[in-house]
Amino acid sequence: xxxxxxxxxxxxxxxxxxxxxxxxxxxxxxxxxxxxxxxxxxxxxxxxxxxxxxxxxxxxxxxxxxxxxxxxxxxxxxxxxxxxxxxxxxxxxxxxxxxxxxxxxxxxxxxxxxxxxxxxxxxxxxxxxxxxxxxxxxxxxxxxxxxxxxxxxxxxxxxxxxxxxxxxxxxxxxxxxxxxxxxxxxxxxxxxxxxxxxxxxxxxxxxxxxxxxxxxxxxxx
Amino acid sequence: xxxxxxxxxxxxxxxxxxxxxxxxxxxxxxxxxxxxxxxxxxxxxxxxxxxxxxxxxxxxxxxxxxxxxxxxxxxxxxxxxxxxxxxxxxxxxxxxxxxxxxxxxxxxxxxxxxxxxxxxxxxxxxxxxxxxxxxxxxxxxxxxxxxxxxxxxxxxxxxxxxxxxxxxxxxxxxxxxxxxxxxxxxxxxxxxxxxxxxxxxxxxxxxxxxxxxxxxxxxxx
Numbered sequence: 001x002x003x004x005x006x007x008x009x010x011x012x013x014x015x016x017x018x019x020x021x022x023x024x025x026x027x028x029x030x031x032x033x034x035x036x037x038x039x040x041x042x043x044x045x046x047x048x049x050x051x052x053x054x055x056x057x058x059x060x061x062x063x064x065x066x067x068x069x070x071x072x073x074x075x076x077x078x079x080x081x082x083x084x085x086x087x088x089x090x091x092x093x094x095x096x097x098x099x100x101x102x103x104x105x106x107x108x109x110x111x112x113x114x115x116x117x118x119x120x121x122x123x124x125x126x127x128x129x130x131x132x133x134x135x136x137x138x139x140x141x142x143x144x145x146x147x148x149x150x151x152x153x154x155x156x157x158x159x160x161x162x163x164x165x166x167x168x169x170x171x172x173x174x175x176x177x178x179x180x181x182x183x184x185x186x187x188x189x190x191x192x193x194x195x196x197x198x199x200x201x202x203x204x205x206x207x208x209x210x211x212x213x214x215x216x217x218x219x220x221x
Numbered sequence: 222x223x224x225x226x227x228x229x230x231x232x233x234x235x236x237x238x239x240x241x242x243x244x245x246x247x248x249x250x251x252x253x254x255x256x257x258x259x260x261x262x263x264x265x266x267x268x269x270x271x272x273x274x275x276x277x278x279x280x281x282x283x284x285x286x287x288x289x290x291x292x293x294x295x296x297x298x299x300x301x302x303x304x305x306x307x308x309x310x311x312x313x314x315x316x317x318x319x320x321x322x323x324x325x326x327x328x329x330x331x332x333x334x335x336x337x338x339x340x341x342x343x344x345x346x347x348x349x350x351x352x353x354x355x356x357x358x359x360x361x362x363x364x365x366x367x368x369x370x371x372x373x374x375x376x377x378x379x380x381x382x383x384x385x386x387x388x389x390x391x392x393x394x395x396x397x398x399x400x401x402x403x404x405x406x407x408x409x410x411x412x413x414x415x416x417x418x419x420x421x422x423x424x425x426x427x428x429x430x431x432x433x434x435x436x437x438x439x440x441x442x
Binding site: 051052053061063065066067068069070073074077078086087089090093094096097098101131132135 | 288
């Protein structure tokens with residue numbers, strides 16, 4: 001039996017993508033078990049695999065872990081991507097929570113009814129340029145280092161890169177006013193594990209297309 | 222100058238209440254600054270106190286911490302309420318995240334339109350009794366210990382007690398099918414720091430009422 005983590009989710013980004021990013025950044029190979037139908041989810045529920053009857057679920061180190069944040073915390077802690085002490089962890093947590101709010105705003109706009117979608121996306125992208133990206137541009141400017149926290153790669157850097165790429169997919173010039181974030185993006189993308197994840201054929205999932213949404217919703221509703 | 226943590230929020234539970242609980246459980250005295258007007262919030266944003274222009278804000282150990290989860294993780298870590306190793310932390314995180322999903326329903330409830338309130342209350346009851354409480358009833362039954370994780374008081378116990386009491390305020394008989402949780406509630410409520418927090422005159426805030434809803438709408442919208 002493989003010792004690799006096994007990810008249970010649908011074949012889409014959703015709430016699993018940040019976990020794929022972090023495992024990849026840590027250089028950890030993993031397997032994926034994709035839910036295709038509602039029955040697949042029901043089976044997982046009935047065999048007691050899902051603590052709160054929800055996915056994502058990651059089998060790792062003998063545990064069946066659920067709750068995205070819990071899973072990310074565990075991976076970050078295990079693979080030394082969580083800072084060196086409580087105060088670095090506090091900074092990392094603050095930054096990551098902010099970015100997750102932004103990702104969520106962008107992601108959920110795609111699931112809004114058609115007449116609200118554009119407006120919600122515009123609001124989310126506005127928050128990117130006015131609320132979130134200025135913070136990280138300033139963090140990088142103030143300490144002049146390559147990584148957000150503690151002069152070392154952490155989950156905050158991985159999350160920031162993921163967030164930047166998600167925002168750019170919606171608005172390609174979104175980093176126009178953020179030269180340091182542009183530099184950060186280039187540097188971080190070139191880190192070997194991350195570079196590998198950004199190549200075709202990696203476990204990285206493409207953006208969810210509108211036409212795929214009904215099939216995904218059918219699994220959960 | 223006081224070294225106590227300083228909590229900045231509106232005078233009500235909202236997103237700050239779990240933080241009040243955790244500090245109280247850890248036996249940490251704190252100060253509070255209550256916002257009543259939008260101007261006060263805008264001033265805080267202008268003077269750069271709020272990393273992502275949002276509350277809660279907790280001034281602690283020289284940091285201006287934002288993002289509820291980051292603040293809670295820091296307090297839990299600092300006051301040894303976060304388990305003894307990565308695996309205990311993983312369990313605590315899973316439990317806390319699940320309970321937080323339930324608490325989120327309660328957080329939003331006062332702001333739902335009157336015609337939706339009955340349905341929302343039914344959803345809360347359903348989730349509590351079918352998804353969340355059974356999990357913790359089983360955890361306690363299986364290990365037979367007083368605390369959820371590691372036979373030791375942790376953040377998970379505090380969060381579960383807060384949730385039980387919050388749901389009971391709306392659905393008084395909600396624990397009727399859960400003898401382990403009833404015993405848990407009694408035991409944890411009687412721990413000295415918790416008992417003190419549950420007494421009148423403590424920093425614990427009352428259930429949200431119309432005045433609270435009006436203040437939130439004024440300050441945040």
